[in-house]
Amino acid sequence: MLFSFYPVRLAALSVSILLLVACAQQEAEQPVTMDLRLMQTTDVHAYVLGYDYFQQTETADYGLAHTAVLIGQARAESPNNLLVDNGDLIQGSAMGDWAASKGNEYLEQQVHPVMRALNYLQYDVANLGNHEFNFGLDFMLKTIAGADFPYISANVFYVENEAKSGKQTQGWDNPLVEPYVIQQHRFIASDGQEHELKVGFIGFLPPQIMQWDHQHLQGRVMVRDIVDSARHYIPLMQAEGADVVVAVPHSGLQTFDDYPLFAEQASLQLSQVEGIDAILFGHQHRLFPGDDAYQNLPGVNNSGGYIHGVPAVQPGYWGNHLGLIDLKLEQQGQGWQVVSSQVELRQISEAYDAELVNLLQKEQEATLQQLNTPMAEIDQDISNFFARVRPDRSIHLINQAQLWFAQKLQEQGELDAELPLLSAAAPFRNGFQGPADYTHIPAGSVTRGDLADLYVYPNTIQVVRLNGKQVRDWLEMSATAFAQVEAHADTAQSMLNPDFASYNFDMLSGVEYRIDISQPPRFDAQGRLLNERFQRITELTYNGREVSDSDQFLVVTNNYRAGGGGNFPHLDGSTLAHAADAEVRQVIADYMLQLSAENQHSVVLDTPDNWQVQLPQEARVFFRSAGTAAAEDAAAKEAKIDFVEFNEAGFGIFRLKQ
The missing domain is CATH 3.90.780.10 (5'-Nucleotidase, C-terminal domain)
Structure with a gap:
């Protein structure tokens, strides 16, 4: 009996040791993951403060000062985060009109008040919208020169003469701003260590700026189709080592029997361009996911926030919502791959950032004085x-x-x-x-x-x-x-x-x-x-x-x-x-x-x-x-x-x- 007992115990012990080793090896082989939070505002239209300039009363229905509270909360929840604005930023409110009325000379002396707000909130990147051009090309360029972050747009270019301006299907030279940026960040991963992550952002604007602001742009710029521009630049971004590619189109969702070049609303078709990991879109002043206008569109998941499987968000207008896309990345070789995602919209509340309000108090007073003349x-x-x-x-x-x-x-x-x-x-x-x-x-x-x-x-x-x-x-x-x-x-x-x-x-x-x-x-x-x-x-x-x-x-x-x-x-x-x-x-x-x-x-x-x-x-x-x-x-x-x-x-x- 004794002779047969010891071999059994030894065998059991051997199995236990093997299991422990196997578990240790399995644990050691678990892939390293990283969470990345993308935050977006769009179509702010110079409504930095929660203020109704028509009724001349404070409001909690909109205003970037209210969105700022959500931005702070979202950052605290997820330290690996990036903040993006998607255009139509400087035109719309009375404060935007006041700044425009001061002219280009004003911008040579100080930063545009709306840009000061974005600098204060530490945006990482911004895209041009169509309304950025309403006050003229020079005013727009002087405005964005005051930004502490890069501006992007992949489908608008300088031209040499008037004959070459307008809508074009050729030419990638002389972009008005950088078509895309690839930012290198060191973020904490699941192993507790900092790792380098290369995040690429590519922006797009409606080609219709050549019609809507013809008097400002004719002879100076040309535009290309949104989808064509994406197909051209995204492979270049991947070749430069972008781990994540984020498309930032100032363009909404629309179906076409046959997609026309230079379509205004092209985000649905853009989502089918290979290599895009997330879409932050705008222009239509709607909420995605959720707006009834996006129900039953082919390839669109209007409850989860996906367009042909790509996570996407559009957070309304005037800062009334913050858009969030949370990506989970997995380390693969020397790079990172998106393995899952989640989309969320957050609505503002009465809470606001008092420091941001105080930052623009002089401009607000000057705006109201002009309004009440x-x-x-x-x-x-x-x-x-x-x-x-x-x-x-x-x-x-x-x-x-x-x-x-x-x-x-x-x-x-x-x-x-x-x-x-x-x-x-x-x-x-x-x-x-x-x-x-x-x-x-x-x-x-x-x-x-x-x-x-x-x-x-x-x-x-x-x-x-x-x-x-x-x-x-x-x-x-x-x-x-x-x-x-x-x-x-x-x-x-x-x-x-x-x-x-x-x-x-x-x-x-x-x-x-x-x-x-x-x-x-x-x-x-x-x-x-x-x-x-x-x-x-x-x-x-x-x-x-x-x-x-x-x-x-x-x-x-x-x-x-x-x-x-x-x-x-x-x-x-x-x-x-x-x-x-x-x-x-x-x-x-x-x-x-x-x-x-x-x-x-x-x-x-x-x-x-x-x-x-x-x-x-x-x-x-x-x-x-x-x-x-x-x-x-x-x-x-x-x-x-x-x-x-x-x-x-x-x-x-x-x-x-x-």
């Missing part, structure tokens, strides 16, 4: 509550100012004085940011801040020359703003097309017309002709005479529309008759000041009546507008508009009567 007294409210359904005083004011400016150009010989002038303008603030996002300027003193409420973009004046048929097509495209309404409907029908942006609903002054919304639209929201026979615009007249196809007109508009913004037919830059440097907002201000001077500081506003929506008989229609008491009161003064209710989202529902 009185200009004139108006005798009636200016609001755009009902600008989508009937002629509107707010749009009429813009059009009158543009016509006043163009008439001076005719007197100076800059425009053909023999051609009749028309003017086009659209409502900008029309509910995109919520039920209170509408223009409302009460009767009384008007300030420059009120003009920012009326006209929110720094667009410049441009004039196009069109014939009567082209003017009619312009109006037909605007009429796409309406849904088709049936006659004798038993239930109320929504009269507005939810896929058509309000800033594309141009109203033309100088002609009279009707919009028959019982008819199908001639164009879709992308400007594609649906049917040559479809016609909504009727009784189009100028000075009481029917407009013929061969009539010639000069139409005053802005650089966005004249250069192709909104995909309007015949508006692609080829019909341009004059491009002015004057901002539309300044033209409105000058016009108001002249009226004020002529009328002892008082301005009497006209109420236009040059167009009308034509409803089918007995049709019951409703539309959405502001969810405010002011809008409800305004409806009570309208003969053909009734307030119905406030909906669950807080918007007002109104009925248009025959």
